[in-house]
Amino acid sequence: xxxxxxxxxxxxxxxxxxxxxxxxxxxxxxxxxxxxxxxxxxxxxxxxxxxxxxxxxxxxxxxxxxxxxxxxxxxxxxxxxxxxxxxxxxxxxxxxxxxxxxxxxxxxxxxxxxxxxxxxxxxxxxxxxxxxxxxxxxxxxxxx
Numbered sequence: 001x002x003x004x005x006x007x008x009x010x011x012x013x014x015x016x017x018x019x020x021x022x023x024x025x026x027x028x029x030x031x032x033x034x035x036x037x038x039x040x041x042x043x044x045x046x047x048x049x050x051x052x053x054x055x056x057x058x059x060x061x062x063x064x065x066x067x068x069x070x071x072x073x074x075x076x077x078x079x080x081x082x083x084x085x086x087x088x089x090x091x092x093x094x095x096x097x098x099x100x101x102x103x104x105x106x107x108x109x110x111x112x113x114x115x116x117x118x119x120x121x122x123x124x125x126x127x128x129x130x131x132x133x134x135x136x137x138x139x140x141x142x143x144x
Contacts, residue, residue: 020140025098027138031131032056032093032102038130039104040082042123043114048072048081050108056092057103065107 003009036054045051048068055062069084070077089104096102104127115124 021098023140029093031134034134035127035131036089039127042126045075045078048077052081053106053108056089061103061105
């Protein structure tokens with residue numbers, strides 16, 4: 001719908017901040033999904049304790065450690081634990097409202113050791129980079 005009058009332009013300009021906030025919120029939610037997916041997929045798994053603790057917090061970080069979704073040994077429950085972690089996170093991310101901060105945290109006290117010393121180091125950097133790349137490619141769609 002093209003703006004044809006000054007009154008129409010004024011009306012359209014008043015609506016823009018709300019539309020931009022909503023679009024930015026959608027970009028934030030999709031970025032959260034990309035980061036969570038990358039962290040979970042790139043992370044090495046043994047007992048599923050650490051992978052199950054990638055948690056989404058809205059407004060503030062989630063600092064509570066939870067038990068593994070599917071306890072295991074030697075990574076044998078990686079698939080179901082990873083899938084549940086992503087599923088639970090996506091449900092929370094989908095409820096994010098404009099202006100509410102989105103946090104993705106891991107409460108196990110050895111997460112930094114896993115990231116630095118595992119056979120697949122750098123999963124946290126991979127998650128950060130995936131989020132940065134998604135935001136760089138994202139576009140707001142504003143029509144006048």
